[in-house]
Amino acid sequence: MRRKGDLPVKTCAQCGRPFTWRKKWERVWEAVRYCSDRCRAEARRGRGQEPERPA
Ligand SMILES: [Zn+2]
Numbered sequence: 279m280r281r282k283g284d285l286p287v288k289t290c291a292q293c294g295r296p297f298t299w300r301k302k303w304e305r306v307w308e309a310v311r312y313c314s315d316r317c318r319a320e321a322r323r324g325r326g327q328e329p330e331r332p333a
Contacts, residue, residue: 292317292324 285299290313297313312318 290314290317292321 286307287296287298288310289296291311293313295313299307303310312321
């Protein structure tokens, strides 16, 4: 038996809200920074210079 409380939680870098581990992130959880695709898109649009790939 697993409780929901067992799942890891992170804080979204865009909206600042906590979000819980999801199955679709099982391989990339370490790299996940946003709670949703929407937040990721907004973060990119908002800042313009997302340091994903240092040139
Ligand atoms: Zn978010």
